[in-house]
Amino acid sequence: GFAQVDMHRALRKGFPEVIFGAGKTPEQVVGIATKILESEERVLVTRIQEEHARALRKKFKKAIHHSVARCVTLEKSPHTKRPGTIAVVCAGTSDLPVAEEAAVTAEIMGNTVDRIPDVGVAGLHRLFGRLELIQSANVIIVVAGMEGALPSVVAGMVSKPVIAVPTSVGYGASFGGLAALLGMLNSCGSGVTVVNIDNGFGAGYAASQINALVEQNMKSVV
Amino acid sequence: GFAQVDMHRALRKGFPEVIFGAGKTPEQVVGIATKILESEERVLVTRIQEEHARALRKKFKKAIHHSVARCVTLEKSPHTKRPGTIAVVCAGTSDLPVAEEAAVTAEIMGNTVDRIPDVGVAGLHRLFGRLELIQSANVIIVVAGMEGALPSVVAGMVSKPVIAVPTSVGYGASFGGLAALLGMLNSCGSGVTVVNIDNGFGAGYAASQINALVEQNMKSVV
Amino acid sequence: GFAQVDMHRALRKGFPEVIFGAGKTPEQVVGIATKILESEERVLVTRIQEEHARALRKKFKKAIHHSVARCVTLEKSPHTKRPGTIAVVCAGTSDLPVAEEAAVTAEIMGNTVDRIPDVGVAGLHRLFGRLELIQSANVIIVVAGMEGALPSVVAGMVSKPVIAVPTSVGYGASFGGLAALLGMLNSCGSGVTVVNIDNGFGAGYAASQINALVEQNMKSVV
Amino acid sequence: GFAQVDMHRALRKGFPEVIFGAGKTPEQVVGIATKILESEERVLVTRIQEEHARALRKKFKKAIHHSVARCVTLEKSPHTKRPGTIAVVCAGTSDLPVAEEAAVTAEIMGNTVDRIPDVGVAGLHRLFGRLELIQSANVIIVVAGMEGALPSVVAGMVSKPVIAVPTSVGYGASFGGLAALLGMLNSCGSGVTVVNIDNGFGAGYAASQINALVEQNMKSVV
Amino acid sequence: GFAQVDMHRALRKGFPEVIFGAGKTPEQVVGIATKILESEERVLVTRIQEEHARALRKKFKKAIHHSVARCVTLEKSPHTKRPGTIAVVCAGTSDLPVAEEAAVTAEIMGNTVDRIPDVGVAGLHRLFGRLELIQSANVIIVVAGMEGALPSVVAGMVSKPVIAVPTSVGYGASFGGLAALLGMLNSCGSGVTVVNIDNGFGAGYAASQINALVEQNMKSVV
Amino acid sequence: GFAQVDMHRALRKGFPEVIFGAGKTPEQVVGIATKILESEERVLVTRIQEEHARALRKKFKKAIHHSVARCVTLEKSPHTKRPGTIAVVCAGTSDLPVAEEAAVTAEIMGNTVDRIPDVGVAGLHRLFGRLELIQSANVIIVVAGMEGALPSVVAGMVSKPVIAVPTSVGYGASFGGLAALLGMLNSCGSGVTVVNIDNGFGAGYAASQINALVEQNMKSVV
């Protein structure tokens, strides 16, 4: 009664309904996951706590808990990865949970991910040292809190789509990530698009859709 | 003295510096355009008024004024369009200037654009009647003011990347587009990314980067 | 001393004063309920915690604890339901507590309620599958968090009054329900009215007033 | 090209698409009105200026300009009014344009309207003097700016649905109507629902839907 | 070292420095109180918790803990009360802690206080029943949360100074008392002045200054 | 029809309804003034423009236009001033219109006013030079824009009631007077009460009520 799982989603969107764990009990999460796995090959659960992970791993042997990312993934059989990479760049150590949520989402959706952590604008040489890896990706996710300046700098140096993720890292006038969010929306680096504060999931999902598009078009050619 | 045009931008980004006309005099705009055209094939000027358009057309015979979009474009010779289309969907008649800015930007950057205007959520059958055209695009730009609900609905029905553009259309508690912006950032339609309020230019630019990515990867295969 | 119960309210408003439990001790709540039941047939207590429910059920045998709704109701003898139904539509599983508060309020006030949960805009076919039930109601309450787009879509498809309830479900730029609230206030679906964030009680109360109006007018005719 | 009029709206909603004049040229407004009148009996245009009114009256002999309300209405033949009244109560002289927009909307939709102006809470005896008229209505629209306290007071004295309309009347910390809006959303007068700042149209529309509901149910009985 | 008590304050302001307990340890509070009592007859401590009260009562026999008001007062010998009363009116049961803080402050400063609780605008007859008592006061403090409408109504009925205190009582769009604060600042009831959200202390202090003024002028006459 | 003048106000409040000129036509203002003067000795019109002043002076010979204050006053015969003074202190030259509105309001209500302009906190010696005059007043109105620090400083040096008026003077992060308003609400100077941004009228009115209170109590003694 409490949920009406969208069982057509994989058809329309290419991936089954993702379970948003926040505010759900472990039982509800296990129930919805069971329902989805009746007809799907894989499932992703985000924003969970230890107890949800335990409940899921107790029920499903193959469930994997990504603890920094606060996610559980479950695949009946492994995906073959599509060509092309997604780079996940992050500004500081404290932004890692959000960056990992993006990376885990992109991986379960069939993509290869390169992680480039702790390269914030206070010491740009760290970013320049990783530039080649970044430029070789098909899509670049940039995660940053505080003033959120990193996406502008990255977008100025690449021709690939940049997805910016503001985080709630900071204090005072960061207002829970608002400063980073506004900064990214006003980026002078053309072509930057933005997702909600701390929304690593959304960035990983959008990046996967873009990378999948390349694959789809290539297939239709061959 | 007043400007230091970024003459490497086409190399790094695939398109020369775009001139932001707001707050510049017609003379400044013509000056910067002249500088860019010394080494580039095409130029885009956004957020201009009648007088800027006149000054540009007086100086450059080939300049085209897109009056609804408030843009001028100028190409020494026409681009060949890359494969794949970009759909520009908009919610109401009043959102047209922003939608046109997106469309003109995507076109000057070498893309074919399909326009689907006035299909807001108050009468969804209008959207359903255009669904095939929307689903056939590589990227979908969705422009909406007021509550900004259209991107969520579109994203629920397609597997392609959706770029949402909030507009300042509305009054009272729309707070200059804030309501639409927040709505789009909180979209429950997975994979929606967002640009600044009224930033048709940014959406067109990002969509073009995505579409170009398809082309690049296809070329590298062939 | 601490309270001056409004003992005329049922006369003026058709229903006795409702007890707002938040910030009151169990003793205060029991005290006010006792006072009201001296002269009234029924009482509704909202926003309570487990301990208030326990205290009320200890004192009053007929007290019913609606735990998802965080309410207690108590009727000396059952109401006869008035004709016509109120539909309570909700977008996601996490919106259920607010939707239930609306439903319980409407029921204790003498109305028949139809519940339509988890039909958010990310998968509209779920809504379309329940459309007939929704259209047959006299009033429709639509509960949604995040971007709050569902009331616009529902209002576009029915001719009945739609009462929208934004919830605080979401994170980041949802700003505690502000995004949903602004979205609903700016709805392009004509005839939508809005109550406070998470105010299921207010929506149920207003819906009951509307449904009662139908009954009153019908009586005056017959 | 610029608009895709929703020609099914009268079927779904009971009234044809209403034209929002703000940001449209007189030519666009006349064009859309002409299109609607091809198949509908009446049309309502809101938020217009003198020049739109002139253009409409030049084209349509029967067009009526409601100048305080900033609306034009046009009926091929007069509506028969449905039973029951809608009261439009307003706090101060400066709130009149919004109150009139509500009244004109309710009237063109087939309702009888009672106007009760300038009865704000600074001198409550003015309100008490009109109480009987207010209590005899089926629905009460209350329009107020500044602190927006009037709907709470009215709702405390009637059992009928109250629709509150905050206005942008005020200065300083009224923040363009925000103070009144927040006040109304937090009303302790149970059963108050709220529309956008200055949205007289929305209040009139919702009130008409409620009054029509009475009529529909009565018909189905008889 | 941690504090530099303002020992001249009673001279300049007529009352010694008041200790703001929030964020101070019980030891700090006792230390500052001891210092003040070296040269003063009385002391007021606000915003304390149980443990501060215990520490103060252990050290000072005459300390009185006003638990609803979250204050401690201490007088070496009782004040003679000045003529005239201060009325403390409050809208709902949940506003009591703030109302009591105002009352306790006014009393320790030498005033007689009349308390009129739970007379909010949802049932105005409760207010009318207490009107004579309110009108007989020299100053009226009105405490209200949610939409904060009560000060406007009171101010419309009296010729005495009204000090409005918004409280953080409410949820959702009350935004921690912002709705009530803005409402009171925009009051159409002339002569209303406002203090910070939940600042019962400030209201009591200002009311006492006004009442003292009467006394001072009367003395200078006699 | 457009206004329902509150003809009992002088009875309840001690002064007839004050006409808020903003958003009213000269004709409306003259009409309301005429109505009030049928039964009252004096009238105050605030927030007017040149044309309202002209219309009022044309109709009423005794009307006086206070142009800096943007007010018109009209007295059939002069008031005798009550004892005690009201000090109107202001921070900078740009705050003068608001300070004058306060002064004119207090004067027409029968008070003697001392003006102390341009003594902001950037050069405190200017304030100290006027301290005796300030301390001799019964009530002190302090008007300041930008950071609004002056009321805190004044309140620290006097024992009389201080009414703070934030102004919209400033730019950028002053956000139309919000910075000054918040500063004054958070004043560490005990006993400061606050009115709306730019609300000189409200401050003058409240100050007059306080000064009148002194007079009333003195009379009742004598």
Place this chain on the structure above:
Amino acid sequence: GFAQVDMHRALRKGFPEVIFGAGKTPEQVVGIATKILESEERVLVTRIQEEHARALRKKFKKAIHHSVARCVTLEKSPHTKRPGTIAVVCAGTSDLPVAEEAAVTAEIMGNTVDRIPDVGVAGLHRLFGRLELIQSANVIIVVAGMEGALPSVVAGMVSKPVIAVPTSVGYGASFGGLAALLGMLNSCGSGVTVVNIDNGFGAGYAASQINALVEQNMKSVV
């Protein structure tokens, strides 16, 4: 009467009172300037319009109008410049008026200024090309609108004090410079301090105080 010029300011602060032209008439500005020049060697007028400049130049032969900076300066005899430079770096062409206000302020206060315009983060190579000049300054003022990322990048590369000036350049979610302001306040580049939006004057003043400090200390050594 309207102003009380702070004639001691040069003694206390090292520079005479600066005239803020906004909201003053040309006559008032000329009057205050005349008063200051009675005892001072130089004067600075900011935020003026053409007509103020004309009035000042008519009265004072030596007045210089800095039109981009919207300032007038006047020196009876030229200052000798103190050692050390102040760098004024700006992100885009549209930020020039604010950057010039900072530069003109620093110059009239006796400093040598280096201007480095249009080196925003979208093309960082432009900044790197000017790095030596920037690093040789004693203080660096960085002016930027939109997302305001430039100060973070500059602060990461220098050991000198960086003063960040957010500008109101941008649209939509820049909210009049709020995005840039919040970005700069949250800068991860240690040692960045911030002034108000568009406050070039304040930045120039603070930079001069720092540079003067060097000079003072050096003098005291020699």
Place this chain on the structure above:
Amino acid sequence: GFAQVDMHRALRKGFPEVIFGAGKTPEQVVGIATKILESEERVLVTRIQEEHARALRKKFKKAIHHSVARCVTLEKSPHTKRPGTIAVVCAGTSDLPVAEEAAVTAEIMGNTVDRIPDVGVAGLHRLFGRLELIQSANVIIVVAGMEGALPSVVAGMVSKPVIAVPTSVGYGASFGGLAALLGMLNSCGSGVTVVNIDNGFGAGYAASQINALVEQNMKSVV
């Protein structure tokens, strides 16, 4: 993997990377400190809790825990202090943690610090009593919560650079320090620059950069 310490920072900025403890585990903090101390003489850790301090002191004998400041410092050998002092002025006892963070930062960076606590504007004589000490400093840090008026007053009395630090001390309309922040940004005291709410670290860092500048210039002269 989790961090990429910026090992060049001391070269570029004159001080090694400072560790921001908030949101890091004790292990992460010890790990980064160890890495930095491989090549640096000293390290500063800010925003830590008891357990981080314990872990650091267990690993490093010379670690010092500044508990009020919530910092740990560690120096292999003591710094020689540079000439000149930095004054840290604070308004109230509750602002001490932020003031101490500023003082500890300035000290570990090689500066002599004078502390002047609890001299807020409610009793200005306390400030005047310490004026000489304040005026003798090279840089003045002013820390204040609530309305944040102290920096304006201090800046009016000194010719040295003033760095203002707003704190989150306060309640209600202080909105977590926003009131103090806005007050300081709008300061009429020329030359005030501002850092983030509660950012004692940033103020200490900036003050040290300014004081170091004096030293550098003096050295280059000698």
